[in-house]
Amino acid sequence: MSRMHRRTRYFALTAGLALTLSACSGTTQDDATSEAPAEETGAEETSAAAGGGGTEFAEGLAISMLPKSVNNPYFEASSEGAESAVTELAGEYEYTGPSDASASSQVSYINTLSQQAVDAILLSANDPNALCSALSQASDAGTAIVTFDSDVDPECRDLFVSQVEGEEVGRALIEMAAEQIDGDGQVAILSATANATNQNAWIDVIESELESNPDYAGIELVATVYGDDEDEKSFAETQGLLQAHPELEAIISPTTVGIAAAARYLQSSDYQGEVALTGLGTPNQMREFVEDGTVTEFALWDPSALGELAAYAGAALASDMITGAEGDTFTAGELGEYTVGADGVIVLGPPTRFNAENIDDFDF
Known part of the structure; x- marks a missing residue:
């Protein structure tokens, strides 16, 4: 499923408009200014017009990670990777989610992020189907939906960043x-x-x-x-x-x-x-x-690299560099180039085994 994603938040930010804080410490887009052309707002658009084919990431993207649950070392490591990628892209990053690993708890966070009109949601799902309605509303509002670690039905998102096969x-x-x-x-x-x-x-x-x-x-x-x-x-x-x-x-x-x-x-x-x-x-x-x-x-696998790849994938979608179609390619910073596979799946790489001989070689 491919969708074109608006980058109106970037225009609003560069125009210096005041943004309203919401329940999860995010921001809400001003619809009246989101339609303004770049030349009127002074925004410096860095990717091609909607329809894909852009060659650079847009600046000022708002990207939020929603894990299965917070206070989990694995997802905290994923968040560190995602935040580093968003910072590198001069965007705004938020890590938010429930303390319990339930689908119902995640729905309310998806709804809040949809209302904030974030450019991309990076989601590790607690259920393959229960989140689809909320995700569809977010997508209809122009948000790129990237799942990582744990997927939903492919019809309910744009891309899935898989740890490994x-x-x-x-x-x-x-x-x-x-x-x-x-x-x-x-x-x-x-x-x-x-x-x-x-x-x-x-x-x-x-x-x-x-x-x-x-x-x-x-x-x-x-x-x-x-x-x-x-x-x-x-x-x-x-x-x-x-x-x-x-x-x-x-x-x-x-x-x-x-x-x-x-x-x-x-x-x-x-x-x-x-x-x-x-x-x-x-x-x-x-x-x-x-x-x-x-x-x-x-x-x-390295959960930090997983979060980093998910963030770059979300940014590539929100910048119209890719549409999520099989064969799309993009470069995820120092991680290198990745290609979208069947059903919108991107694979990070093989798992690593840890034991007494090598565990001290790793710090995450």
């Missing part, structure tokens, strides 16, 4: 678990929310690998539970898994909140060193657990 993540997760239990025993999954698009896609791959790959014939998936990306609930779900399955050999947690909570539980229990834990986490949050032997190996 989904199958690569699922295969890496089950491979790490298998290696740590010598390919034999019971495993369980501690996921985020039941409707998280990315989590469910990776779990599907894990289940498929267990069914079809003879290397995993000795492994049994006994449970999948959900910590809702809440630390305390993830901690409790870890305890529940170990009590319900005394023969459990490994836990796979494809969420940074979940893996850290599970590691903390294992660290303080008799299961430390007895039950393997792997999944997706940041080096900084997992370093102590690797150093004391609670965790042998886990994986992730």
Whole structure:
């Protein structure tokens, strides 16, 4: 789905018009001046006319990141990358969102950003479909919709910036678990929310690998539970898994909140060193657990680079440099050139495995 996105906020800013603060500390466009031509406002337009084909990013773009939930180290790292990109582009950046990872909570933030007429929303979705109505309203108002980390239905956004190919993540997760239990025993999954698009896609791959790959014939998936990306609930779900399955050999947690909570539980229990834990986490949050032997190996991509790429993608859309069509290309700063794939998907790159040998080489 491609849409042309207005850059009227830039005109309003360069004209020096007063902007009204709203509930999420953003700004509201002045519709009366948004139609003014660049020569009347003194704005220096840096991309081609609507319809795509521009060669430079517009200045003064308002770009907001809306994560699954705030106070999450993973998304804070993504925000740092996005903010650096927006700053480089001389734009205005906002990081805002709910404290709980629910779709209903995200809807109100989308509505607020739509009312503010921001140029681009960078969204990690808590549900693939529940946000579509709000996103459509934002898009109709001229906002570019870029999902990252966790997607919505492709009809509800312009681009999806994927961490990696989904199958690569699922295969890496089950491979790490298998290696740590010598390919034999019971495993369980501690996921985020039941409707998280990315989590469910990776779990599907894990289940498929267990069914079809003879290397995993000795492994049994006994449970999948959900910590809702809440630390305390993830901690409790870890305890529940170990009590319900005394023969459990490994836990796979494809969420940074979940893996850290599970590691903390294992660290303080008799299961430390007895039950393997792997999944997706940041080096900084997992370093102590690797150093004391609670965790042998886990994986992730650079969330800062993911946020940076999402911000450049949103800016490219809002500047009419691309439309979101397959084959569109743009340069994301020092990250280099990226090409839009089928269904408006842009892939950052493969995941990195972290262990005692390399974890100190990373700082995020």
